[in-house]
Amino acid sequence: MKSKLTCLLICFLILACNNNNSLSFEPLTIATDSCENCTSVRIEIPEATGKTKLSKTINSALEGEIIALLNFDEESDAQNLEEAKEAFVYDYKELSGKFPEESMPWEATIEGTITFENKDIITIKLESYIYTGGAHGYGTNRFLNFDKLNGVELYQEDLFNNLDEFKTYAETLFRKQENIPADGPINNTGFMFETESFYLPDNLGYTENGLSLFYEPYEIASFADGPITLTIPYVEVNSFLKYPQQP
Template sequence: MKLNFLSLLFFLFLIACNNEETTSFEPLSITNNSCEDCTTVVIEIPKALGKTKLSETINTALQEEIIALLNFDEISHAQNINNAVVAFINDYEELNNRFPEESMPWEASIHGSIVFENKDILTIKLESYIFTGGAHGYGTNRFLNFEKKNGNELDLKDLFKNEDDFKLLAESIFKQQENIPTNAEINSTGFMFETEVFSLPDNIGYTENGLQLFYEPYEIASFADGPIIVTIPYNEANKHLNFSILP
């Protein structure tokens, strides 16, 4: 019986430790009543629970990103996601009233998922597709990285001990992945880095497989090439990171 009791205590200890390292979420789904020839909006994201600073930071960051994605005229006064959905639909209806023969129903699809979490870091990826007319819509990913201890959202500058040192590593891996000779200029095979110098994307996030660099369509290549994704294993990236990740 003594052995069983000690085993139970150990099991409860493991559960407690696990609870300290994870954040509680519930799914949040927002959709409009779509119909044929109507604008369609589908939003599915995790909502952080509790009244902690971290939960508030996560929910605020997600809300701000979604409002920005749905902001067609760049003069949005939306205070929350529901307001942003209404504004997006109204923007389409206003355009359709002015040009009924030229406008096509708009579409917005936004899905959020937790792609990494340990005791220090939590990362949410927003995958979105927005169509507001034209030849095609625009799809992208957006990483939101959070420091759990202080409940803060991390900017890119917060990720690295020395961004220039990390950039050298990233360029080396980028060239290897994209078959660019080591001593060749970064744009020598057709990429379009500004000033012909390698640069990091705005979108960088922690994932289970490594630190992921996500270059948007048009950012460094043509739209037809799609996004360029580079994943740097943690055993190579850790020495440059403020928050190293155990394998």
């Protein structure tokens, strides 16, 4: 009898553990009403369902990133996506009231996609385009990486066994990709690394093709150069990762 109870308990624990990192999503769309010459906001992201720690972590992280993207004056106290949308529209109305000659409607488009998922890791990329006046808008990507088992967001220092060693390796690949001499200054061909030395981008994440390092416009180059991306196949980067992946 004891042995049957023990087996049942073990099976229950295994199912419970497996359930902790199981995920399902529903599409979430938040948008302003369509009208001519109006400020527009459109947000389309995957929303994690259920009440698990992981679901709450993912939804909270996505919400925080999007609120920050829509925060024009850095004084918004928006607590959710609906309030962030309304604050963006309100900020435009406030500014256009003061400067009617520069009242071209603003635009914000944010789309979230899952770029990688297995039993250990899930990565969601937020692609955004924000226009708040001027000659052009600003487009960028944000990668959010999550540990599925522990239900936590992973930051840059959480991804590597030794961050400095990886940075050295990434610089070698970056120089090769961008045709920068190995023994020359990192800005030798026109890049604009502020410290005159290589550094990792703020955004990096798991994709099906490998670990993607994404430098936003202006981060290391001019706006005209656009974003700079370095994708390292897992077969090359796995030795540096705390969460290695099958090539």
